[in-house]
Amino acid sequence: MQFKTSLALFTIAATALAKTILLSNDDGWASTNIRATYYQLKSAGHDVYLVAPVSQRSGWGGEFDEPTSPTLDTDGEFGYVKAGAPSWGHEIDDDHIWYVNGTPASSVAFALKYVFPYYFAEKGENITVDLVVAGPNEGTNMSPGFFTASGTMGATYNAVYRGYPAISFSGSNSNNSFFKDSLDLEDKLEPSTIYANLVVEMVNQLFESQGENTRTLPLGVGLNVNFPAVGYLNETCNSPQWVYTRLTGEYAGGADMYYNETSNSFVWKPSTMSALSVCYNGDCSLPSENLILGYTDCATSVSAFSIDYDVTLGMSNEVTSLLQPLFSS
């Protein structure tokens, strides 16, 4: 009797938390991190829709494109979908897992403008998304220097533009791995599995705090989360602490290149950049993401961003005064 009561209570709690999550990324629908996250969010009771690019679209930022032909001209990532196949489709045995020949940002649109209102509506299902999750990216995305370059972030801010609460997750496992090679939800040291469980922990915390409110994060706000090396990448770090951070600050950097005179060629290498340490908005006492990931033991950075890219009032006045003759003529 005791057992039956607690089981019933558990079922109610799980149902109350069940939310609809749209999951995307830039490393492609067949990469390990996104598949691990799909299954763990689903196991936690959520209704999850994985909709992501058919190919590797890292570094595409917020670029937005649509499939221009009904079929693929080249193989998708890992040759999982072959050239000649339709430009969009789902796993044969799971119509909650979709690919599209598009960017991360346009994958979000493809889900909202095709998968839900056409495919699922035809099946009589009316889907309302509670949260958009992107990633976990293969490789970290710290500071505005990478925020603007990352396709995973592109999917995230595109979702925020549309009014959805959205979170971008990035891992320190940068190998572009195929889920058929690396997915192992039973392996407690597999980084993609550890990250997926951390995604569930954060997402469930947000939903719990949301309670009866209609939305979780404020309108126009998203989160950028970066995970440290865990599991096989660092066996002494399996449950990193959560640290609240800011996007700009110490050690923040962006993509850069160096010219090699001997080989007359260029090498891609990130570097720190002066303007990335400014603090115009938010809590300037917070540590930067780069400080937490690069110089703190076993910690995850959590930054909140808004898509109000306008300057502060003081700066706005400074700029208007510079251009005053133009505006008053």
Ligand SMILES: *[C@@H]1O[C@H](CO)[C@@H](O)[C@H](O)[C@H]1NC(C)=O
């Ligand atoms: C789908 O659900 C939303 C929210 O519950 C509702 O506003 C909308 O009218 C519904 N659409 C259809 C076609 O039933």
Ligand SMILES: *[C@@H]1O[C@H](CO)[C@@H](O)[C@H](O)[C@H]1NC(C)=O
């Ligand atoms: C990286 O990913 C590829 C593709 O899944 C896999 O074949 C390879 O073994 C991985 N390498 C490492 C070092 O994990």
Ligand SMILES: *[C@@H]1O[C@H](CO)[C@@H](O)[C@H](O)[C@H]1NC(C)=O
């Ligand atoms: C592994 O994690 C520990 C803390 O858990 C940290 O002290 C150490 O520097 C990390 N090693 C690497 C190579 O990142």
Ligand SMILES: *[C@@H]1O[C@H](CO)[C@@H](O)[C@H](O)[C@H]1NC(C)=O
């Ligand atoms: C520049 O290129 C040369 C020739 O390929 C190579 O030996 C050298 O290591 C490169 N230098 C740097 C700093 O990468």
